Amino acid sequence: MYRIAALALLWPLPALADSVGGGRVIECYCTDSTGGRVEMGETICLEVGGRVFTAQCQMSLNNPMWRELHEGCVGAKLEAPADSAPAAFAALR
Numbered sequence: 001m002y003r004i005a006a007l008a009l010l011w012p013l014p015a016l017a018d019s020v021g022g023g024r025v026i027e028c029y030c031t032d033s034t035g036g037r038v039e040m041g042e043t044i045c046l047e048v049g050g051r052v053f054t055a056q057c058q059m060s061l062n063n064p065m066w067r068e069l070h071e072g073c074v075g076a077k078l079e080a081p082a083d084s085a086p087a088a089f090a091a092l093r
Contacts, residue, residue: 026067030057040064045073 031036033048043056046066054073055066 028064032068043069071074 028040030040030042032038032044032045038057040059042056043054046053046055051071052073053071054069056069058065058067060067
């Protein structure tokens with residue numbers, strides 16, 4: 001009976017594990033190459049040792065870390081040749 005009572009008292013303790021005194025929660029996040037804060041689950045493009053890859057901020061053994069998702073980074077910048085123009089605009093010249 002005492003074992004059950006002791007287990008019942010100890011059961012809620014893991015819920016308090018990620019807080020410090022005063023009930024403050026420890027914030028976990030990654031940092032980018034400029035020291036900027038990156039939240040858990042966010043993905044960014046990293047360049048490390050000449051390699052460029054997409055990485056996600058994740059937790060591993062209670063430590064924030066970067067996990068490589070795939071090689072290379074997705075970019076939104078598209079460059080077109082200076083002389084190229086769509087056919088619809090060619091008639092306006």
